[in-house]
């Protein structure tokens with residue numbers, strides 16, 4: 286049987302997902318993904334189930350959205366609280382933090398070097414805890430429909446990937462699906478405006494500071510500008526670029542999944558810096574990316590995944606509710 290790991294890009298495996306989808310070699314794909322999650326916390330998937338045209342269409346709408354005037358974008362404003370994570374956030378408003386929960390410390394962190402990115406977040410329409418915040422009708426026709434269509438398409442893709450994860454853990458294929466039924470996921474459109482290379486190099490501003498994701502899994506689509514870097518698990522504090530790979534969705538594990546897996550899976554720190562070799566007259570070009578954050582249903586409580594603990598290697602964590610975990614992390618980002 287053919288090897289499903291096609292290549293390695295800066296230490297991150299590029300896995301062919303097709304043998305899982307067509308059923309010709311499910312276990313090999315499952316093992317490759319889980320092993321990557323254990324080694325680096327990241328994997329590139331090619332031949333995944335999300336059509337290329339749908340991804341392109343979402344990038345086109347995302348660019349059109351960010352091209353609107355500030356006044357128009359502010360007609361779908363993100364509420365002041367981080368726990369209602371919907372709508373538009375202007376550059377510098379959100380500052381990713383890594384385990385800082387004290388309000389004064391958070392404010393200092395934000396002033397020190399703002400994250401110069403703007404974003405739009407949405408979830409499923411029916412979510413009563415976090416209602417979506419859309420632009421008024423007529424401002425950007427098709428935007429809402431494209432976002433929602435893409436949200437559900439990625440949910441389908443995510444469920445297929447969870448099927449592979451379950452087989453990786455030698456569990457029934459639908460094991461994780463029961464925890465991701467609502468889904469309490471979030472689609473995020475990101476735009477990093479063009480900035481000077483000097484500002485980024487001096488770190489008076491950042492694109493997105495070093496952080497790990499909070500939820501269970503992130504599916505990331507990025508343009509070919511580059512700049513995403515992931516921490517080398519063998520050498521903490523050093524980062525390697527995770528460049529655009531044609532046709533790939535990058536998938537990474539979040540903190541919640543690391544905890545759920547009794548720390549057998551890594552949730553790896555990553556950041557966005559200046560890409561190498563892309564300076565035009567001292568300016569770093571705009572970057573667009575689209576992360577899709579999968580979270581376990583907020584009303585579920587998870588205990589360590591079967592097979593990740595034993596008498597010799599006991600559970601490190603108490604059961605936790607997905608809502609309690611994610612809300613604490615979201616509150617600290619604003």
Ligand SMILES: O=C(O)CCC(=O)C(=O)O
Nearest residue numbers: 475498507513557574576
């Ligand atoms: O822009 C990117 O590629 C990274 C985005 C990211 O890490 C995040 O939103 O959590």
Ligand SMILES: [Fe+2]
Nearest residue numbers: 496497498555
């Ligand atoms: Fe992230």
